[in-house]
Amino acid sequence: MTKDNVLIFKNSAIMYVRLVLTSIIGLVASRFVIQNLGVSDYGLYSVVGGIVVMLAFLNTVMVSTTYRYIAFEMGKNGTDGIRKVFNISLVIHLGLAFLVLILAETAGVFYINNYLNVEPGKVPDALFVMRFSALATSFSVASIPYQGLVTAQEKFGVRATIEIIRSVLAFLAALVIVYSDDKLRLYAILIAIATGTPSWLFFSYCKKKYRDITQWQLQKEFSKYREMLGYSVWIMIGAAAAVGKIQGSALIINAFFGTVLNAGFGIAKQVNGVVLMFSRNLGQAAIPQITKSFSSGNTGRSISLACYISKYTCFLMLLPSLPILLETHFLLQAWLGTVPPYTVIFCQLMIVDALIASLNAGIPAVVQATGKIKYFQIILSTTSLMSLPIAYLLFKAGYPPYSIQFAFISTALINVVVRQVLLKKLIDFDVIHFMKTSYLKVFYVVMLVLPLFFIRDIFSPGAARFFLVSFFSVCWLVAVIYLTGIEKKEKAFATEIISKILIKTKMYG
Numbered sequence: 001m002t003k004d005n006v007l008i009f010k011n012s013a014i015m016y017v018r019l020v021l022t023s024i025i026g027l028v029a030s031r032f033v034i035q036n037l038g039v040s041d042y043g044l045y046s047v048v049g050g051i052v053v054m055l056a057f058l059n060t061v062m063v064s065t066t067y068r069y070i071a072f073e074m075g076k077n078g079t080d081g082i083r084k085v086f087n088i089s090l091v092i093h094l095g096l097a098f099l100v101l102i103l104a105e106t107a108g109v110f111y112i113n114n115y116l117n118v119e120p121g122k123v124p125d126a127l128f129v130m131r132f133s134a135l136a137t138s139f140s141v142a143s144i145p146y147q148g149l150v151t152a153q154e155k156f157g158v159r160a161t162i163e164i165i166r167s168v169l170a171f172l173a174a175l176v177i178v179y180s181d182d183k184l185r186l187y188a189i190l191i192a193i194a195t196g197t198p199s200w201l202f203f204s205y206c207k208k209k210y211r212d213i214t215q216w217q218l219q220k221e222f223s224k225y226r227e228m229l230g231y232s233v234w235i236m237i238g239a240a241a242a243v244g245k246i247q248g249s250a251l252i253i254n255a256f257f258g259t260v261l262n263a264g265f266g267i268a269k270q271v272n273g274v275v276l277m278f279s280r281n282l283g284q285a286a287i288p289q290i291t292k293s294f295s296s297g298n299t300g301r302s303i304s305l306a307c308y309i310s311k312y313t314c315f316l317m318l319l320p321s322l323p324i325l326l327e328t329h330f331l332l333q334a335w336l337g338t339v340p341p342y343t344v345i346f347c348q349l350m351i352v353d354a355l356i357a358s359l360n361a362g363i364p365a366v367v368q369a370t371g372k373i374k375y376f377q378i379i380l381s382t383t384s385l386m387s388l389p390i391a392y393l394l395f396k397a398g399y400p401p402y403s404i405q406f407a408f409i410s411t412a413l414i415n416v417v418v419r420q421v422l423l424k425k426l427i428d429f430d431v432i433h434f435m436k437t438s439y440l441k442v443f444y445v446v447m448l449v450l451p452l453f454f455i456r457d458i459f460s461p462g463a464a465r466f467f468l469v470s471f472f473s474v475c476w477l478v479a480v481i482y483l484t485g486i487e488k489k490e491k492a493f494a495t496e497i498i499s500k501i502l503i504k505t506k507m508y509g
Contacts, residue, residue, distance in 0.1 A: 018160035022167040023274045029167075029174035030270055031335060033187065034263070036177050041125075041184045043259030044118055046250060046266030048129045065089065065232045066148025068368050071291035074152060083213050084221070088228050089145040091219075096236070097138040104134030117254045129188040136192035143199035146206040149213065154288050162201045169194035234377040235368075241381030248388045249404050256395045260340060265401075267336070268346035275321050276354055287365045294369035302369060303429060306362030308490075311438040313361035315445065315481050321351050322449060322477055323470040326456050330466045342401050349405030356412040359439065360419040367423060376422050380415055387411045444484040449477055 034042050066089045073081035112126045150159050173190030177183045206214050219225070246269060253261050293301040324331060328347050332339045367376050391404035423429045452473050459465040482491065 014156045014160050018163055019274075021164050025164075025167040025171045026270070026274070027335060029171040030267070032174035032178065034267070034336060036174075036183050037187065040259050040263070043254075043262035043266060044122060044126060045129055045184065045187070046262050046269070048112065048116070048126045048133070065092075065228065065235050066145045067152040067288060068231070068291055068371075069228060070149060070152035071288045072295040072369075074292060083215065083217065084219055084224065085228070086145055086149060086213050087217050088219050088221075088224055089148065089232075090216075092225070092229055092232050093144045094142055096232070097142040100134055100138045100141055104130060108134065115251075115255070117258055125184050128185050132188040132192040136195035139196040139199045143202050146199075146202040146214070149206050149210060150202060152288055153210075158205060162198045162205075165201065166194055166198045169197055231371065231373065234373045237381050238373075238377040241384050245384050245387060245408070248385075249391060249408075252388065252392055252395065253401055253404065257401055261342060261401055264340035264343035265346055267332070267340065267343050268350050271324065271332075271347050272350040272354055275317055275324070275351055287368075290362075290365045291369045294366070299427065302366050303427075306366045307434050307437040309362030309365070310358070310360055310434075311441055311485070314355060314358045314438075314442050315485060317355055317358050318445070318449070318477055318481075319474060321355060322452070322473050325351060326452060326469050326473055327466045330461060330463075334463075334466075345402040346405065349402060349409065353405060353408045353412050356409060356416065359416050359442065363419045363423055367426060370426055372426055376419075376426075379418060379422065383411050383415050383418060441485045445477070445480050448480045448484065449473070452476065 037045065066086070069085040069089065070082055073085055108130050109127065112123060112130060116123070116126055118126055147159070170191060173187060173194055176190060177187045180186045250262055250265055250269075253265050290302045290305050293299075293305070325348055328344045329339070332343055332347070336343075364376075367373055387404070387407040387410070390407040390410075394403045394407065395401075420429075420431050420434070424431055452469075456465070456469050459468065
């Protein structure tokens with residue numbers, strides 16, 4: 001068990017503590033928001049203000065430009081190189097932040113005025129929400145170099161704290177609108193503040209902790225600008241495709257079915273967002289290690305980490321996904337009271353889509369470490385976005401709203417294969433080893449948990465079944481993962497970690 005592997009474990013644990021806290025806060029806040037805004041206004045915010053909802057994902061992807069280059073320089077032990085990379089990244093992201101505002105005032109305004117399926121009297125509200133969402137997004141984009149620096153330095157405790165603060169502010173926003181008459185507009189303002197505050201906190205922390213690195217120096221090495229800008233553009237294309245897939249689907253659903261269905265889709269996105277965070281946390285904790293290993297010439301460790309990240313990401317996602325899939329209707333009814341149409345099936349299919357996508361969770365980090373991401377991003381983004389025209393045609397043909405998720409699942413399966421092929425062409429990647437280490441183990445686990453969906457129906461629906469099924473399913477999943485999903489050396493690693501935790505617990509107890 002190496003020191004670097006322990007660091008990955010500790011950082012993952014920090015991020016999962018953050019995940020639990022922010023998820024609980026977010027779910028409670030959502031109930032207040034839905035109750036106070038109403039289904040129609042919540043659907044409107046889900047469509048127009050969805051840029052803020054997807055901001056966490058967009059930042060996670062875009063910040064990889066900065067921390068990839070900083071981590072690469074750290075792997076070569078170059079302080080001057082880190083400062084140069086930071087300043088170049090800052091100039092690039094300030095430009096991108098300005099571009100967000102321009103697009104909002106041109107394309108955004110045009111779409112709302114001409115195509116948004118909303119009551120005529122709600123158009124001014126939609127424009128108001130869009131403008132504040134765009135403002136919050138621009139602040140967040142401008143702070144990405146600071147977030148990237150914190151990530152590359154592996155200060156995940158700082159990052160987790162700031163993200164928890166953001167969730168608390170969003171929760172307070174949900175409480176405050178109870179006492180307002182113009183709830184939608186006030187909520188848009190407060191969420192913009194809650195989203196912008198972390199940007200200021202990242203900026204303040206980095207200015208204090210990394211004064212030498214963040215000191216402003218105009219870099220005149222234009223070849224480096226081109227290199228980083230090119231990398232940023234390709235990363236942005238991938239991020240835009242991911243965000244565009246979700247936001248585009250919301251717009252298509254709005255065009256065919258209106259804002260009530262958008263509410264169901266928006267709720268499903270939020271539940272899926274919790275599950276997706278389980279996929280990102282492990283990857284975020286390991287990406288700096290993958291990049292540093294690659295830049296120092298240890299390609300074998302980078303590939304090995306990618307294999308294990310893919311497997312464990314899927315297992316970690318299964319932990320919350322399995323109880324949710326088994327008891328989706330009960331959970332939504334207990335959480336919301338009144339469940340909008342199609343919300344249950346939206347949730348279930350979104351989670352299946354996310355689980356499929358997690359099968360290659362470790363591969364993008366290796367590709368980004370090589371710096372050769374152009375064709376990787378173009379091909380995968382194109383495949384993902386193909387689901388939107390397919391969904392449009394399905395709706396035109398009269399298929400139900402949830403059929404859009406079958407289009408997503410189909411393209412996700414295609415991308416699982418495409419990622420393997422592309423990585424094989426970039427580096428000496430052993431596909432067979434990856435499949436044995438990752439896919440085969442996941443397959444065993446999934447086959448052994450599928451019977452739970454039939455056993456569940458023996459019991460009558462209700463709170464008693466929910467607690468019984470949730471407890472038993474998680475225990476069964478953990479046992480199955482331990483027995484069939486991991487290898488002997490991984491079991492030894494897990495046993496050693498648990499032993500150390502127990503020893504420390506007894507010491508402090």
